[in-house]
Amino acid sequence: MLEMYKRLRGKRQREHDRTLSINIAGMELRNPTMLASGFLGISQAIFNRLYNADVGAIVSKSISSKPIEGYRNPTVVCLEGGSYLNAVGLANPGADVFSREIASNPYVPIIVSLVGSSHDDFPPMINKFDDLNILGYEINLSCPHVAKMGMEVGDDPDMVTKVVKTVKSHTLKPVVVKVGLGNVDLLDIARAANDAGANAITAINTIRAMTINIESGIPVLSNKIGGLSGKSVKPVAIRCVYEISKNVALPVIGCGGIFSWEDAVEFMLAGASAIQLGSVIGYEGFGAFQRICLGLKRYLDRKGMKNLTELVGLAHKY
Amino acid sequence: MLEMYKRLRGKRQREHDRTLSINIAGMELRNPTMLASGFLGISQAIFNRLYNADVGAIVSKSISSKPIEGYRNPTVVCLEGGSYLNAVGLANPGADVFSREIASNPYVPIIVSLVGSSHDDFPPMINKFDDLNILGYEINLSCPHVAKMGMEVGDDPDMVTKVVKTVKSHTLKPVVVKVGLGNVDLLDIARAANDAGANAITAINTIRAMTINIESGIPVLSNKIGGLSGKSVKPVAIRCVYEISKNVALPVIGCGGIFSWEDAVEFMLAGASAIQLGSVIGYEGFGAFQRICLGLKRYLDRKGMKNLTELVGLAHKY
Amino acid sequence: MPININILRSVFIERVQNETASVKTILFKDKVSSKAEPGQFLMVWIPGVEELPMSVMVADKEHSAAITIRRKGIGSTALFNKRIGEMLGIRGPYGNNFKIAPSARTVLLVGGGTGLVPLIRLAAKLNETRICCTLIIGASSKREVFFENTADAVLSDTKHKIIVSTENGDYGIKGNATDAMTQVLKQETFDTVYTCGPELMMKKVLDIASAYSLPIQASLERHMKCGIGICASCCIEDKLVCKDGTVFCEKQLSKMNEFGIFYRDKTGRKIVY
């Protein structure tokens, strides 16, 4: 472990280049690439490895007050063309165990994703995490396939207001709200989050979807319905980021089918201040963060831009 | 033209095989493949050609009371992996001109798609079409990119009820309601349509989406935001068809990224009684209908099913 | 991995050439377009303004292609005003193309205005196979004549004749392209007639060619949106100009009651020429 610490520290000192560094909602990141919630996210050892792979920040799997077993397999289905369908069922070790998992976090930038079925669920969790070495929180208000948790909260502006206000009143750390396509106007939810004091919006979560095996006639996911992620959702996510950043004052973190630096640029032009990667990891593993950062850097150089912020929301000019 | 008539009649007599024939909402179709609204849809000559290409039924472009010019190009953007983004802006010649276009329709099974901003818009249009040789109507309540028309109506259950009731009270022909992902629960809209007397539901319309050119930073569509169709939306459409057919009594017409007979089977397992093709035409032209019908036929034979209806909704058993 | 021609490609203008006061040719590097067949077109996006179907023009530069614009509407004017280094989005090339019969020895090309573009690209191809070529360039007046030298250059390796006709008669033969065609056909005959230009001109070319029972290929134009055969806004009868065309032969043309009679506007209504 000590060796690992040395490696990390060495790495940290090596970073002179500030072209890609950003400050979003008060969080200082060396680059705008985050690990999206739900991917790779419960082990400190993996977090350290991600840090060495140049991740800008890590959003943990969504943590609940009690441990959740999640659904029986299949929980992940690979679809054609770089898309996935998943219904993991918010499986997680619970706030207590996870807070101990990351208790000795050296200096990996971790954002803890929290999920709950009512605002009361959050304060006890925050108490467990707030003194740890973490950047802030992401509230998952948009899990599309677990009853009473996630989207059912995210579809109710009043619930959103309550949850965000509660969380904000229990921490001084930045609070990001993750939204998705539910049964209400996304902008109403984003506005509610803003009015309640959220510091940023992550858009978007997976989209409710399904696939059926044609030989057996049986839905493949054990939960039948799950969330669609990957390349398929990108144009929808771009639209959501564009509309939110146009109508709500909060910084937006773009998420949905980002596989290349070109995708990252497109999200930033649409208004994203940072981006989250997930599905792409299934294709190229931990290397995705470094490669996309390199592409972003070259793009900025080619366009003669000094900093990423010059790029954010440019598309709104037209 | 007379020669064309002969060809059509010949074709009609050649059809003995009834394995694929269906009756949906009282409409007798030789096979379940329909042309989705918005594609190829305003010229009788093209309709005749589609009929010779074995289309089961043709849904016209959405027709409004007055002609609509639509948006400036780009109105259609091709995306990676068999998907399209479009914002044509409901361009159409208007009910008057289009009713004259199809006034001499020999016996091509045409479903006229109608769009309007209020229930009053529909009766005058129906008067123009109701005595023509058409199968019925599809009400477009889900165009995602035209203000006040389509989705803004489809997002309001009361409006939906009003529109459907009005239309039903002015025609004895079957009325199909086309829904999409809006800002309300899709099931509430489907139920409203059902309660108001609709005869079938088409699911789903395109999904609000966007793409931005990264060299110029400019949204590609002239309307900036458009509707996503093609392979990307299939898993979402499957889910919608599954949920609607599970919760609403009406027959469902599946639409969204059907490129192969396997896709068609998946939609029918999910609960679709018929299917609509669109984006696939950009890849293989008019041949898609015949090829998918052939695949469906072989699948039924292999599974020892006598008729398509045996397939519809099988996934609900699990 | 093979390039998907449907995906918008960003290209940057490398040269702009004035053809007349209102016509320019814009050259850009694009490997795919450089291989386009005569008669094929690109969908050209002028960022933030418009997307236009444009026949692919010859380019005297490797891995490059060109387009020729007449300043007219908002889109074409914006394109006309583009400068070197500015960006355009292109997709395609789309559509079928002019066919050259293996037996062809001498052919006649009749073009008007920017309709000359596919004919020049065709001429360049005819030049490779040394097919004798007579090109009729129709214009309203001398100052509207263009591509005369370009045509001469691309046909340098084969026996060729370039005939210019102006309606006001201030240059070349007095009258329009079809008058010149009639005169030419009195002296000599051809294996095929290729034409592109205003539809009424092409209709006339078809009639004349039929009178001499000459095979003809015409590249048509219609209002286009998708360019890939899904919207049918470019339909003429049961044909899609973007997919079944742009080039049609005399057999197809003679069956088209709409040809030279009317086109469909943006709404899809039929408008008489």
Next chain:
Amino acid sequence: MPININILRSVFIERVQNETASVKTILFKDKVSSKAEPGQFLMVWIPGVEELPMSVMVADKEHSAAITIRRKGIGSTALFNKRIGEMLGIRGPYGNNFKIAPSARTVLLVGGGTGLVPLIRLAAKLNETRICCTLIIGASSKREVFFENTADAVLSDTKHKIIVSTENGDYGIKGNATDAMTQVLKQETFDTVYTCGPELMMKKVLDIASAYSLPIQASLERHMKCGIGICASCCIEDKLVCKDGTVFCEKQLSKMNEFGIFYRDKTGRKIVY
């Protein structure tokens, strides 16, 4: 077009073979799986019930592969009860595999229970290159011993020895696989030790091999969901068993404080063995 191994493939069971009262081997046709390397696994979907990671077993049929199941949980029991002609969904093969050093002459394989599957597939490969092979099969009792004849068959072309150990001693050497391993190592040495089975057994194998400073390769098992390295439910330390494994060498194993100590359950909590 190349097949995407991540997309579920529907296969139909062609043969079912009883290994013991609670262990069966299921054979099916699948070209891709038939080429799987020893140590790679498939994600096997039992329609409507469960999806399980299963090491690829050898199949004595062209373009075919097999899996070996012990009846245990809901999923494995449903799979155990499948009959010929029934459908399974598979994706993969996934993961890395056992490596054979070019210099290798004699190797030792130590397996327990269904952990023998990748070792049998490895044996088949060793047989091709005529590498002398000693296989230790560990079981609780005679009736739990399987693959003895299969191993003998797949190793027919090379010098090999098959040693069975049973804990109750009613067959072969009395004791468990690692006891047998210790005995064997007293007489002879090997270039590499390959092992797969219960983690505590593998841990013991690692310790013994280290004592003799023998290189070792172990195929690990963890709770798996995605199989493609995105969910990390199969993580051990900073490694993903599905992607970085399933096979790890002594260098990696000795760094893993978690190896043989605990695993993570479905929630991600660490459970001590």
